[in-house]
Amino acid sequence: MVHFHIIKLLIIAFYLRGVEMNQNIESHVIEKREDYEKILSEFGISKIDKILPRIGTDNLFFRRGVVFAHRDFGKILDRVEQKKSFAIISGRGPSNDLHFGHLILYDLIRHLQDKYECKYFLPFSDDEKYVFRKVNSLEETYKLAIQNAIDIFAIGFKPENVSAYISSMTPRIHYLALTFSVNQTFNAVKSALGLSGEENTGVINYTNIQAAHILHPTTDYDLPVVVPIGLDQDVFIRLTRDVARKRKITLPASLYIKYLKGLTGGPMSSSAEETCVFLRDEPKTIKKKIMNALTGGRTTIKEQRELGANPEICTIFDWFSKYFVEDDDELDKIEAGCRGGDLICGLDCKPNLIGMVLKYQEKYNRRKEEVVKNLDRYFEHEIDLSIIE
Amino acid sequence: MVHFHIIKLLIIAFYLRGVEMNQNIESHVIEKREDYEKILSEFGISKIDKILPRIGTDNLFFRRGVVFAHRDFGKILDRVEQKKSFAIISGRGPSNDLHFGHLILYDLIRHLQDKYECKYFLPFSDDEKYVFRKVNSLEETYKLAIQNAIDIFAIGFKPENVSAYISSMTPRIHYLALTFSVNQTFNAVKSALGLSGEENTGVINYTNIQAAHILHPTTDYDLPVVVPIGLDQDVFIRLTRDVARKRKITLPASLYIKYLKGLTGGPMSSSAEETCVFLRDEPKTIKKKIMNALTGGRTTIKEQRELGANPEICTIFDWFSKYFVEDDDELDKIEAGCRGGDLICGLDCKPNLIGMVLKYQEKYNRRKEEVVKNLDRYFEHEIDLSIIE
Numbered sequence: 001m002v003h004f005h006i007i008k009l010l011i012i013a014f015y016l017r018g019v020e021m022n023q024n025i026e027s028h029v030i031e032k033r034e035d036y037e038k039i040l041s042e043f044g045i046s047k048i049d050k051i052l053p054r055i056g057t058d059n060l061f062f063r064r065g066v067v068f069a070h071r072d073f074g075k076i077l078d079r080v081e082q083k084k085s086f087a088i089i090s091g092r093g094p095s096n097d098l099h100f101g102h103l104i105l106y107d108l109i110r111h112l113q114d115k116y117e118c119k120y121f122l123p124f125s126d127d128e129k130y131v132f133r134k135v136n137s138l139e140e141t142y143k144l145a146i147q148n149a150i151d152i153f154a155i156g157f158k159p160e161n162v163s164a165y166i167s168s169m170t171p172r173i174h175y176l177a178l179t180f181s182v183n184q185t186f187n188a189v190k191s192a193l194g195l196s197g198e199e200n201t202g203v204i205n206y207t208n209i210q211a212a213h214i215l216h217p218t219t220d221y222d223l224p225v226v227v228p229i230g231l232d233q234d235v236f237i238r239l240t241r242d243v244a245r246k247r248k249i250t251l252p253a254s255l256y257i258k259y260l261k262g263l264t265g266g267p268m269s270s271s272a273e274e275t276c277v278f279l280r281d282e283p284k285t286i287k288k289k290i291m292n293a294l295t296g297g298r299t300t301i302k303e304q305r306e307l308g309a310n311p312e313i314c315t316i317f318d319w320f321s322k323y324f325v326e327d328d329d330e331l332d333k334i335e336a337g338c339r340g341g342d343l344i345c346g347l348d349c350k351p352n353l354i355g356m357v358l359k360y361q362e363k364y365n366r367r368k369e370e371v372v373k374n375l376d377r378y379f380e381h382e383i384d385l386s387i388i389e
Numbered sequence: 390m391v392h393f394h395i396i397k398l399l400i401i402a403f404y405l406r407g408v409e410m411n412q413n414i415e416s417h418v419i420e421k422r423e424d425y426e427k428i429l430s431e432f433g434i435s436k437i438d439k440i441l442p443r444i445g446t447d448n449l450f451f452r453r454g455v456v457f458a459h460r461d462f463g464k465i466l467d468r469v470e471q472k473k474s475f476a477i478i479s480g481r482g483p484s485n486d487l488h489f490g491h492l493i494l495y496d497l498i499r500h501l502q503d504k505y506e507c508k509y510f511l512p513f514s515d516d517e518k519y520v521f522r523k524v525n526s527l528e529e530t531y532k533l534a535i536q537n538a539i540d541i542f543a544i545g546f547k548p549e550n551v552s553a554y555i556s557s558m559t560p561r562i563h564y565l566a567l568t569f570s571v572n573q574t575f576n577a578v579k580s581a582l583g584l585s586g587e588e589n590t591g592v593i594n595y596t597n598i599q600a601a602h603i604l605h606p607t608t609d610y611d612l613p614v615v616v617p618i619g620l621d622q623d624v625f626i627r628l629t630r631d632v633a634r635k636r637k638i639t640l641p642a643s644l645y646i647k648y649l650k651g652l653t654g655g656p657m658s659s660s661a662e663e664t665c666v667f668l669r670d671e672p673k674t675i676k677k678k679i680m681n682a683l684t685g686g687r688t689t690i691k692e693q694r695e696l697g698a699n700p701e702i703c704t705i706f707d708w709f710s711k712y713f714v715e716d717d718d719e720l721d722k723i724e725a726g727c728r729g730g731d732l733i734c735g736l737d738c739k740p741n742l743i744g745m746v747l748k749y750q751e752k753y754n755r756r757k758e759e760v761v762k763n764l765d766r767y768f769e770h771e772i773d774l775s776i777i778e
Contacts, residue, residue, distance in 0.1 A: 127567055138568065174563035178516055179527065181591030186575060189590060197586075201578060202570030205594040 043234065045071045045256065059111045061257070066104060066322050069231070072253035076226050080116055087217035088112055089225045089252075091123040091167075091210075094144035095134070097270030098151045099278045100357065101260040104323060106155045108228050108257060113161055119223065120157065122164040123173070123213040124148065130168075131202030138168050143387050149378065150388070151279055154368040159377035163217075167209060169381055176212035176219065177205065183246040184208065184239065192235050211240040214252050218244075226253040261318040265294035283358055290316070290354050296338070297345035308341040316349045324356045432623065434460045434645065448500045450646070455493060455711050458620070461642035465615050469505055476606035477501055478614045478641075480512040480556075480599075483533035484523070486659030487540045488667045489746065490649040493712060495544045497617050497646060502550055508612065509546065511553040511767075512562070512602040513537065519557075520591030527557050532776050538767065539777070540668055543757040548766035552606075556598060558770055565601035565608065566594065572635045573597065573628065581624050600629040603641050607633075615642040650707040654683035672747055679705070679743050685727070686734035697730040705738045713745045 037047060047069055048055075048062065054077045057063040076086050088109050109120055126141035135141050145166050153162065167173055189195065189207050214237070217223040227237060234254070241251045262268035262275030269275050277286050296310030296317070311317035317338065325331045337343035376383055426436060436458055437444075437451065443466045446452040465475050477498050498509055515530035524530050534555050542551065556562055578584065578596050603626070606612040616626060623643070630640045651657035651664030658664050666675050685699030685706070700706035706727065714720045726732035765772055 130567070131571055133571065138564075168564060168567055171560035171563065174560065174567075175527075175557060178519070178557055178563075178591065178594075181594055182520055182522065182589045184590045185587050186584070186590055186593055187586040190586065195575070197576040197579065198574050200571045201573045201575055201593050201597055202567065204575055204590050205567075205570055205597070208590055208594070 040069060043071075043238070045069050045231075045234070045254075048255075051077065059108075059115075060322075060326055061104065061108050061111065063328075064321060066258050067108065067228075067255050068258055069256040070254060071237070072251060073226060073255055076224065076253050079224065085118060085223055086116070087119045087121055087221065087223040087225050089121040089123075089214055089217055089227055090229070091125045091128075091213050092145075092148055092152065093125045093128045093134070094141040094148050094166075095129065095270065096144055096147065096280075097278060098148055098280075099268065099270060099276040100319075100323070101262075101268040101276050103155065104257055104260060105228055106152055106157075107323070108255070110156050112226075112228075113157075118161075119217070119221075120162050121213075121217050121225075122149075122152070122162060123170075123216075124164065124166045125209070125213070127167045127202075127209055128206055131200060131206050133200075142166065142384075146375070146383060146385075146387060150368055150371050150375065153371040153375075153378055154364055156367065157378070159374050162378045163380055164378045165380040166383075167213065172220070173209060173212045173216065176216060177208040180211045180215075180243045180247070181205065181208045183243045184211075188242070189239065192239055207236070207239050208243075210236050211243045214240045215244055215249055218250050218252075224250040224253070226255060228255045228257055230259060231256050258322065260322055261315045263289055263293035263315050265313070265315060277357060279361070279364065283361075286357055286361070287354050290350050290357070291346065293350065295345040295349070301344055301347075304344055305341045308339045309343070309345065311335050311338045314338070314345075314349075316345065316353050319353060320349075324353065324360075429458060432460075432627070434458050434620075434623070434643075437462075437644075440466065448497075448504075449711075449715055450493065450497050450500065452717075453710060455647050456497065456617075456644050457647055458645040459643060460626070461640060462615060462644055465613065465642050468613065474507060474612055475505070476508045476510055476610065476612040476614050478510040478512075478603055478606055478616055479618070480514045480517075480602050481534075481537055481541065482514045482517045482523070483530040483537050483555075484518065484659070485533055485536065485669075486667060487537055487669075488657065488659060488665040489708075489712070490651075490657040490665050492544065493646055493649060494617055495541055495546075496712070497644070499545050501615075501617075502546075507550075508606070508610075509551050510602075510606050510614075511538075511541070511551060512559075512605075513553065513555045514598070514602070516556045516591075516598055517595055520589060520595050522589075531555065531773075535764070535772060535774075535776060539757055539760050539764065542760040542764075542767055543753055545756065546767070548763050551767045552769055553767045554769040555772075556602065561609070562598060562601045562605065565605060566597035569600045569604075569632045569636070570594065570597045572632045573600075577631070578628065581628055596625070596628050597632075599625050600632045603629045604633055604638055607639050607641075613639040613642070615644060617644045617646055619648060620645050647711065649711055650704045652678055652682035652704050654702070654704060666746060668750070668753065672750075675746055675750070676743050679739050679746065680735065682739065684734040684738070690733055690736075693733055694730045697728045698732070698734065700724050700727045703727070703734075703738075705734065705742050708742055709738075713742065713749075 040046070048065070048067055051070065051074050052062060055062055061067045079086050090105060090109060112118060113120060124145035126138050126145055129135050129141050130138050149164055184207060186204060189204055190197065195203070214225060214227060217225050229237065237252060237254050244251045260268055262272070264275050266275065274289060274292065277289055293315045296312060296314035298304035298307060298309060317334065320334060321331055325334065334343065334349070338349070343349055372388060375385060429435070437454070437456055440459065440463050441451060444451055450456045468475050479494060479498060501507060502509060513534035515527050515534055518524050518530050519527050538553055573596060575593060578593055579586065584592070603614060603616060606614050618626065626641060626643050633640045649657055653664050655664065663678060663681065666678055682704045685701060685703035687693035687696060687698060706723065709723060710720055714723065723732065723738070727738070732738055761777060764774060
């Protein structure tokens with residue numbers, strides 16, 4: 001039963017990421033939009049619509065459905081109305097692949113901070129990378145974590161609003177993980193994650209570490225948390241909520257976000273470089289990747305001028321709408337120009353996006369210099385700054 | 390196959406602890422002494438006899454077979470001959486039940502220290518007690534660990550030769566456990582420990598923590614280790630050796646020790662108070678327990694004077710021979726006196742043992758006062774001395 005739920009949820013997750021699913025499976029499981037909502041509600045997840053009036057639509061992520069669902073975020077809003085604090089927690093597995101697809105998450109966090117004055121807890125989960133064998137040693141991830149920290153903070157975080165730490169270097173997290181380890185059986189974790197038993201024991205214990213990351217602001221600072229996350233990662237939230245329930249800790253709330261489409265039309269993936277633009281990409285690489293992106297355009301310019309193009313399947317329009325074009329009127333104009341044949345992908349929209357990305361990158365690189373100077377102020381523990389090149 | 394081995398080993402272990410086994414099972418598995426040795430050798434365990442000339446027989450534990458087997462202790466002796474150091478590691482799950490049955494272990498460690506000038510690493514495994522649900526919280530075990538520390542050090546340890554720590558409070562151990570967690574699969578741990586999968590995830594991860602305890606002196610101080618242990622605990626050594634092999638760390642050696650017989654004839658167990666004498670027992674309790682002990686005596690004094698008694702099944706003689714009577718001639722005299730009917734259990738041997746135990750306890754209590762003054766010097770980390778009553 002649990003497994004079937006996971007499969008359904010994964011299908012929804014892939015669906016939201018824009019993967020072209022096998023139509024038979026997809027239509028079998030999610031025949032109607034109502035089914036999809038029913039499945040979400042089985043997991044205690046609600047569409048964002050109902051609480052949108054309480055949040056407001058000033059931010060495009062909420063206005064345009066990039067944040068499309070939530071669990072218990074109403075309870076966080078209750079606290080806000082009672083002038084009580086909460087915290088945001090969102091971890092990062094250190095790797096050298098921070099790309100524009102990650103920006104939605106961090107920009108959302110920054111927006112929530114601006115709006116609600118809440119602290120952002122950022123565990124760099126080097127242990128996750130290690131137990132899932134993405135790296136050979138914990139030492140390997142240290143430099144990556146520091147680099148990622150600079151990248152993330154340069155998006156616009158202030159040191160006084162952030163509590164970052166490298167997971168394996170934070171004894172309190174290990175202690176909490178040990179504490180929580182008695183509240184999850186192997187069979188429960190196995191069933192939730194679909195394990196075979198041949199996984200290393202670190203993978204199993206990582207669910208305890210992750211619960212520690214998520215609940216640490218609540219247990220140690222009395223701050224209920226919200227976790228902005230992709231729906232495909234929700235299983236970890238559910239495992240953590242199960243621990244929290246058993247230990248009588250306030251359950252973590254969550255906000256579900258859609259991902260940016262990959263430039264080739266499928267999901268964005270760091271391991272498929274052509275699907276994404278890395279924050280550290282050279283301008284010429286950025287230009288090349290975007291110029292090669294999948295759009296809803298026609299075969300020839302002539303044809304497009306006559307028949308118009310389709311923004312719904314266009315990756316460039318997806319990036320405009322989910323992230324780069326804040327102004328609704330401007331977005332409407334782009335959409336109309338696209339449909340009406342006034343805008344040509346390679347002549348208008350792609351160069352337009354390239355300009356936006358490069359402008360972002362330029363500002364961003366300037367902010368990075370500032371971040372490096374204050375890097376230690378973002379961290380809960382001492383860090384070795386000498387490794388920054 | 391692995392399971393069958395474990396069953397055989399457990400049978401040997403119980404056999405050595407003096408449990409009366411079901412004769413059918415026992416005789417089926419261990420028909421002859423040679424079989425028993427063959428089983429040991431399958432696990433890479435050798436009888437102590439062959440290396441006894443290198444160790445010497447000045448200590449009664451070696452002379453009388455209380456230390457009856459070993460794995461790789463020859464390699465430790467090689468180091469000794471090369472004037473290289475090694476370390477002893479033996480943990481203690483904090484509880485309020487330190488009894489005379491534990492003294493063999495600690496006295497052996499002290500003897501090895503005197504002889505080889507080696508450091509003793511003593512992890513107090515509060516995490517073990519916690520994940521196996523012997524306590525409800527890690528905090529509960531803190532006071533017990535400190536009390537146990539005093540009890541153990543008062544046996545005669547010097548602060549400069551001991552490196553004690555409370556496991557959950559030692560970040561380095563958690564870090565090592567995380568490191569080792571990728572080298573043990575759940576299925577391997579399951580098979581070794583006979584788990585069902587319904588155990589909490591802390592139990593599974595504890596094998597990594599235990600490997601960290603055992604290998605910490607080797608990874609961090611370049612000191613190969615020897616673990617003095619009961620044969621029934623050998624599975625943890627084998628799991629740790631497996632980790633060490635994969636990580637190219639010097640494999641831990643081990644020394645296998647026999648337990649003192651419980652006073653009622655079966656194995657000694659803290660949960661069956663009448664089987665053991667606690668170090669903190671009142672003198673009148675000690676007297677009562679020993680006076681009620683099972684011996685090899687006859688029904689009446691008259692009969693015993695005529696026919697003699699049987700020291701082989703006598704718990705009092707077991708305590709004399711394994712711990713309290715150092716002098717071989719004296720022990721021979723006791724044995725002869727017992728067999729010849731000159732000694733009467735309740736008139737001679739039991740009062741004799743009571744005297745020895747009380748004398749030990751008196752000296753021991755004096756040493757405890759000294760230990761308390763220096764307690765912090767035994768520990769790797771800060772401890773809160775205010776909790777000592």
